[in-house]
Amino acid sequence: MTDLTYSSSTDAKPPRRTLPVNIARALQVVLKLLPGVILLLFWQYSSGRLIREIYVSKPTAVAQRLYELFASGEIYPHLWITGQELVLGYVIGVAGGVVGGYTLGRSARLARIFEPYVMAFYGVPKIALAPLFIIWFGIGMGSKVALASIMVFFLVFYNVFAGVRSVDRELVNLTLVMGANQRQLTYHVFLPAAAPFVMLGMRLAIPYSVIGVIVGEFTSSAQGLGLFIHEASSTYDPAGVFAGIVILLAFVTVANFLAGRVERRLLRWRSLSGTGPVDI
16 A cells, blocks of 8 residues: 555656746737847848848838828828728628628528629629729729728628528527527527627628728729828838838737627637637
8 A cells, every 4th residue: 555655656747837927928928029020120131231222111211201100190181081991891891791691691592592693793803893983982982981891791791601501400490499589599599609700700801801992092092091002102112101001000900909809708608618729
């Protein structure tokens, strides 16, 4: 008995040491920032040495150009117009994608009729529609909103459609047997099952809404970040081009952060049920 106890005690592994929470979080932040810092340093070094500065401006020059744009107020009208186009196009596209995807996902008959048409329109390059939208809606905000919403629509539509179609049919039949009506079936079965797909489509659609707006502003516009970037490139102002790109990156980053917060709030049950990612 003593030999067995001794051997089991000696075979026991020492407890795994873990870093304090504050140090672990600080290390994660450093690891996230390190690739970006290395890229900026390499960019600063290579501009003017490996690549002519007229092609790739230095990060310091881009930062100075950003300061001049915001200090003078030159960029604010462009920001206001592009921001409105992004929000309107994104909201309209998400709403249409959710409604269309849910409707066709619930009805197999409608899906058989309309899915080939949706797939055909999805195969059309959306950028090729920009001149047509300008003819229909003019060079104002309408054409940019239409182009952004049509790019967002298909991403959200197919994610919602796949989410609704992935619901287990036995679960639906069991809920109906328990006396649930269509409204209860929608709110308690289909929407929770499709919620992860909806949030995925919404997050994937953020950069595509930006692409739609900027392409529309490149084609024809009176104001907007796309017009600002186009004018900067036509006047050989790489610092201005990169300044506009940095502002667009800030748009996407903030929107993605907000979408992530909404996703964590609406899908709390995923982490509680243990379906979230696991650190190794």
